Amino acid sequence: WSEWLGSGTVLLHGFATTDAAAILADLARIIETSPFRHMVIVDGRPMSVAMTNCGALGWLSDTAGYRYSSFDPQSSHRWPPMPDSFSNLARAAAIQAGFSSFTPDACLINRYAVGARMSLHQDKDERDFRAPIVSVSLGLPAVFLLGGAKRTERAQRLALIHGDVLVWGGQDRLRYHGVQPLKAGCHPLLGDARINLTFRQAG
Ligand code: MD3
Numbered sequence: 095w096s097e098w099l100g101s102g103t104v105l106l107h108g109f110a111t112t113d114a115a116a117i118l119a120d121l122a123r124i125i126e127t128s129p130f131r132h133m134v135i136v137d138g139r140p141m142s143v144a145m146t147n148c149g150a151l152g153w154l155s156d157t158a159g160y161r162y163s164s165f166d167p168q169s170s171h172r173w174p175p176m177p178d179s180f181s182n183l184a185r186a187a188a189i190q191a192g193f194s195s196f197t198p199d200a201c202l203i204n205r206y207a208v209g210a211r212m213s214l215h216q217d218k219d220e221r222d223f224r225a226p227i228v229s230v231s232l233g234l235p236a237v238f239l240l241g242g243a244k245r246t247e248r249a250q251r252l253a254l255i256h257g258d259v260l261v262w263g264g265q266d267r268l269r270y271h272g273v274q275p276l277k278a279g280c281h282p283l284l285g286d287a288r289i290n291l292t293f294r295q296a297g
């Protein structure tokens with residue numbers, strides 16, 4: 095079933111459950127070429143979330159800041175192509191939310207180990223904010239923080255479990271959001287980790 099959490103936000107409960115095993119098999123091939131790594135932020139400190147990308151563009155953070163790049167700086171090759179299992183799921187989810195022309199060119203893959211978190215931020219490195227963002231949660235559950243248009247607005251807490259897909263667009267595209275430190279647990283497919291796929295039309 096699905097739930098509207100804001101004028102442009104839809105939570106599709108369990109939308110990725112049946113495709114999860116195929117997605118994880120494709121992910122195993124992606125990380126052979128572009129492994130997970132802890133990118134650093136401007137001050138040089140590593141993020142607790144490990145990341146990689148697939149698709150024409152990949153999101154990067156380093157001491158120069160945030161940006162999208164066609165190349166994995168670690169391999170100096172292009173990011174692995176986006177598997178059909180990824181793009182088909184993202185497009186189907188966007189259609190459910192009313193975004194019929196969503197064509198993701200970037201998929202950021204986040205891996206949360208126990209204790210990893212993401213502090214409140216906005217996603218604003220993309221060229222056109224009219225395109226939505228599709229987020230797929232796999233593995234251990236997380237507490238997602240959904241704030242407002244300003245950092246000071248009080249954030250709502252939202253539980254995201256394996257298979258949940260969120261589509262953020264329209265009025266909600268620039269809301270502050272984050273993830274609370276991951277709690278210990280054991281998921282049958284992913285063990286003690288959470289994986290989040292974030293699909294964007296970045297270029
Ligand atoms: C809400 N990742 O990679 S995706 C990120 O679970 C990121 O790994 C989180 O935030 C994660 O930037 C959450 C969900 C998400 C993405 C974009 C949003 C939520 C959003 C834009 C506006 C509001």
Ligand code: FE
Pocket residue numbers: 215216217271
């Ligand atoms: Fe984000």
